[in-house]
Amino acid sequence: xxxxxxxxxxxxxxxxxxxxxxxxxxxxxxxxxxxxxxxxxxxxxxxxxxxxxxxxxxxxxxxxxxxxxxxxxxxxxxxxxxxxxxxxxxxxxxxxxxxxxxxxxxxxxxxxxxxxxxxxxxxxxxxxxxxxxxxxxxxxxxxxxxxxxxxxxxxxxxxxxxx
Amino acid sequence: xxxxxxxxxxxxxxxxxxxxxxxxxxxxxxxxxxxxxxxxxxxxxxxxxxxxxxxxxxxxxxxxxxxxxxxxxxxxxxxxxxxxxxxxxxxxxxxxxxxxxxxxxxxxxxxxxxxxxxxxxxxxxxxxxxxxxxxxxxxxxxxxxxxxxxxxxxxxxxxxxxxxxxxxxxxxxxxxxxxxxxxxxxxxxxxxxxxxxxxxxxxxxxxxxxxxxxxxxxxxxxxxxxxxxxxxxxxxxxxxxxxxxxxxxxxxxxxxxxxxxxxxxxxxxxxxxxxxxxxxxxxxxxxxxxxxxxxxxxxxxxxxxxxxxxxxxxxxxxxxxxxxxxxxxxxxxxxxxxxxxxxxxxxxxxxxxxxxxxxxxxxxxxxxxxxxxxxxxxxxxxxxxxxxxxxxxxxxxxxxxxxxxxxxxxxxxxxxxxxxxxxxxxxxxxxxxxxxxxxxxxxxxxxxxxxxxxxxxxxxxxxxxxxxxxxxxxxxxxxxxxxxxxxxxxxxxxxxxxxxxxxxxxxxxxxxxxxxxxxxxxxxxxxxxxxxxxxxxxxxxxxxxxxxxxxxxxxxxxxxxxxxxxxxxxxxxxxxx
Ligand SMILES: Cc1cc2nc3c(=O)[nH]c(=O)nc-3n(C[C@H](O)[C@H](O)[C@H](O)COP(=O)(O)OP(=O)(O)OC[C@H]3O[C@@H](n4cnc5c(N)ncnc54)[C@H](O)[C@@H]3O)c2cc1C
Ligand SMILES: Cc1ncc(C[n+]2csc(CCOP(=O)(O)OP(=O)(O)O)c2C)c(N)n1
Ligand SMILES: [Mg+2]
Numbered sequence: 001x002x003x004x005x006x007x008x009x010x011x012x013x014x015x016x017x018x019x020x021x022x023x024x025x026x027x028x029x030x031x032x033x034x035x036x037x038x039x040x041x042x043x044x045x046x047x048x049x050x051x052x053x054x055x056x057x058x059x060x061x062x063x064x065x066x067x068x069x070x071x072x073x074x075x076x077x078x079x080x081x082x083x084x085x086x087x088x089x090x091x092x093x094x095x096x097x098x099x100x101x102x103x104x105x106x107x108x109x110x111x112x113x114x115x116x117x118x119x120x121x122x123x124x125x126x127x128x129x130x131x132x133x134x135x136x137x138x139x140x141x142x143x144x145x146x147x148x149x150x151x152x153x154x155x156x157x158x159x160x161x162x163x
Numbered sequence: 164x165x166x167x168x169x170x171x172x173x174x175x176x177x178x179x180x181x182x183x184x185x186x187x188x189x190x191x192x193x194x195x196x197x198x199x200x201x202x203x204x205x206x207x208x209x210x211x212x213x214x215x216x217x218x219x220x221x222x223x224x225x226x227x228x229x230x231x232x233x234x235x236x237x238x239x240x241x242x243x244x245x246x247x248x249x250x251x252x253x254x255x256x257x258x259x260x261x262x263x264x265x266x267x268x269x270x271x272x273x274x275x276x277x278x279x280x281x282x283x284x285x286x287x288x289x290x291x292x293x294x295x296x297x298x299x300x301x302x303x304x305x306x307x308x309x310x311x312x313x314x315x316x317x318x319x320x321x322x323x324x325x326x327x328x329x330x331x332x333x334x335x336x337x338x339x340x341x342x343x344x345x346x347x348x349x350x351x352x353x354x355x356x357x358x359x360x361x362x363x364x365x366x367x368x369x370x371x372x373x374x375x376x377x378x379x380x381x382x383x384x385x386x387x388x389x390x391x392x393x394x395x396x397x398x399x400x401x402x403x404x405x406x407x408x409x410x411x412x413x414x415x416x417x418x419x420x421x422x423x424x425x426x427x428x429x430x431x432x433x434x435x436x437x438x439x440x441x442x443x444x445x446x447x448x449x450x451x452x453x454x455x456x457x458x459x460x461x462x463x464x465x466x467x468x469x470x471x472x473x474x475x476x477x478x479x480x481x482x483x484x485x486x487x488x489x490x491x492x493x494x495x496x497x498x499x500x501x502x503x504x505x506x507x508x509x510x511x512x513x514x515x516x517x518x519x520x521x522x523x524x525x526x527x528x529x530x531x532x533x534x535x536x537x538x539x540x541x542x543x544x545x546x547x548x549x550x551x552x553x554x555x556x557x558x559x560x561x562x563x564x565x566x567x568x569x570x571x572x573x574x575x576x577x578x579x580x581x582x583x584x585x586x587x588x589x590x591x592x593x594x595x596x597x598x599x600x601x602x603x604x605x606x607x608x609x610x611x612x613x614x615x616x617x618x619x620x621x622x623x624x625x626x627x628x629x630x631x632x633x634x635x636x637x638x639x640x641x642x643x644x645x646x647x648x649x650x651x652x653x654x655x656x657x658x659x660x661x662x663x664x665x666x667x668x669x670x671x672x673x674x675x676x677x678x679x680x681x682x683x684x685x686x687x688x689x690x691x692x693x694x695x696x697x698x699x700x701x702x703x704x705x706x707x708x709x710x711x712x713x714x715x716x717x718x719x720x721x722x723x724x725x726x727x728x729x730x731x732x733x734x735x736x737x738x739x740x
Binding site for chain 1: 298351
């Protein structure tokens with residue numbers, strides 16, 4: 001099953017490679033990994049999207065906790081959470097595609113953020129599955145380029161990950 | 164040359180700071196080898212006499228010797244190597260210590276900070292290379308950080324589940340100046356090892372133990388590392404339950420005690436493996452359910468049992484085997500708490516059930532799975548170990564290399580005390596035996612130290628014969644020379660239809676001459692009748708290093724054996740192959 005794991009770690013050089021190295025060394029799946037500093041400059045927050053059996057996920061959480069630079073780990077799937085990902089898609093916008101792309105963009109509540117003679121660049125945010133659905137809905141031949149940030153996640157309500 | 168800008172009066176160089184840190188940590192030995200990147204440090208070593216530097220002949224041996232010093236004493240071992248090839252030579256030693264959870268601080272020199280990333284002479288990304296085989300590592304970027312980093316390194320290495328920590332220090336930083344202040348304590352929000360076990364879980368465990376009909380206590384390296392042998396003995400005696408040890412746990416429970424069933428696992432005794440397989444309540448303490456211990460997991464689970472697992476590392480729990488009652492905590496405090504509960508307890512184990520369980524175990528013992536056929540023509544390796552045990556009165560520090568000889572040492576030398584059996588279990592590193600003996604002998608100058616080895620393994624760090632001479636280490640090498648990579652040959656005999664691919668040992672040196680050329684005593688022992696006399700003679704030479712080359716039976720195999728993929732109760736016994 002897919003799990004979203006959030007963690008706080010010391011903002012030290014090399015901390016990212018410890019996490020990435022752990023996943024490759026122990027052959028854990030990694031679908032996406034995002035990391036950036038938090039409001040506290042000494043801490044980075046990472047969101048990892050992974051999948052595996054319950055036993056594997058339990059080991060992943062334990063192994064992450066074991067890393068000396070990791071301060072806190074939270075499996076967002078243990079409660080209610082919100083997941084968001086940002087995607088930029090450059091699509092053909094010629095002929096019939098020009099209207100079609102604008103309509104699809106509206107349906108998925110995306111925004112056209114760059115307009116050129118033959119193309120649009122569309123920004124869409126949402127859960128990863130919504131972004132997948134958007135790509136599914138587009139005519140494959142119209143997609144010129146995509147870039148996705150990988151998911152970020154946060155607990156709902158008073159589920160707070162903080163030091 | 165880097166800038167050695169002149170210091171203020173209260174400032175000292177990074178190299179001197181490092182030495183002062185090691186003194187603060189009360190380090191007795193630093194095992195190392197010099198080179199360009201650590202020359203400032205070696206210059207400071209020259210000027211001090213708080214600790215002794217042991218110059219090895221290969222950096223791998225420096226790390227192994229520091230590792231053995233840690234295993235024998237419980238203190239943190241320290242090694243020092245230069246950048247590049249010095250650092251890479253240390254890797255096998257670091258990985259060996261990592262797999263067996265041994266506390267080490269390995270200090271490596273690095274090229275000057277401004278040269279990092281420039282493919283500088285003798286540059287290697289030590290932090291990157293060691294990341295998968297250390298508990299933690301550091302690259303020191305400022306002379307002002309040296310003291311705090313070393314303090315953290317010792318703290319991390321020794322606490323929680325112990326392990327090696329690498330501190331990589333660029334050369335220019337050892338030349339810069341700063342004020343020396345050693346932190347009194349370490350506070351790390353990201354690293355807070357758990358000491359005390361959960362009281363509710365401990366109560367639950369004690370209750371389960373008292374209700375058990377076929378109980379079994381299985382303990383490992385954690386009992387040795389956590390200095391909890393006394394607590395374990397108290398617990399086991401109070402309950403009267405059978406005990407088995409892993410290869411790493413030997414000595415954690417006295418082997419000559421009647422409640423001891425011997426080692427379990429791939430080469431464990433019949434009774435230990437059968438009891439492990441058939442128990443109804445299993446207490447696992449500081450042991451990690453290794454694949455060499457439980458055999459085929461599917462087969463292991465075909466029997467129902469309740470498992471209590473005490474371990475300081477949560478990731479050891481429910482890793483390979485689902486645990487019913489996990490207790491995360493330090494062995495010493497958890498066992499002590501169990502003992503207190505048992506003293507206060509009014510309920511006792513069901514005497515009838517426990518008695519019939521012991522009767523069952525005694526029938527397994529009847530198999531006498533460690534009995535071997537001795538010979539008057541050719542030396543049996545098992546016989547040498549039995550005699551070694553007698554001659555040393557079971558009180559030696561015994562190191563081993565990796566192979567058949569290692570298993571025979573584990574099976575036939577009956578360890579009654581912890582920290583006496585020093586070997587590489589997790590990584591299984593051939594070549595550790597001699598440097599391990601050096602670490603033990605330096606830690607215990609007057610103790611008997613025996614290195615049980617094979618002619619394959621000993622040649623992997625044979626250069627240390629020179630170090631042993633320089634420091635006058637009276638180690639006794641017991642070479643069980645079967646002219647084969649015996650453990651490989653055994654697998655080829657069993658599983659590859661006797662195709663002995665590259666497992667012979669041809670063109671061996673004359674070990675007696677070799678030992679003599681390094682200034683040691685050498686002996687060849689060919690006749691079984693000479694074994695005991697040779698051992699006595701060697702151990703009587705209290706101040707000499709003696710290299711004993713026992714020419715042993717080439718075809719001897721290690722039994723019992725659980726073949727790969729088979730269940731614990733599916734052992735091949737001697738005479739059944
Ligand atoms: C040729 C060969 C054959 C082998 N055959 C066998 C065999 O037949 N039988 C066998 O048993 N092994 C065998 N081994 C060794 C095997 O590979 C493992 O190294 C060994 O079984 C692991 O021992 P352990 O479970 O005691 O764990 P260790 O590696 O000693 O780990 C210790 C455990 O204790 C925990 N711990 C550490 N400190 C504390 C503390 N203070 N408090 C609480 N917990 C703590 C750690 O977290 C860890 O989980 C063999 C090795 C070789 C090379
Ligand atoms: C560095 C290293 N290389 C290879 C192995 C694989 N291996 C395990 S046991 C063994 C044979 C050891 O031979 P020897 O030292 O003569 O001991 P014996 O088994 O004959 O007692 C080998 C090659 C290993 N454990 N370590
Ligand atoms: Mg051999």
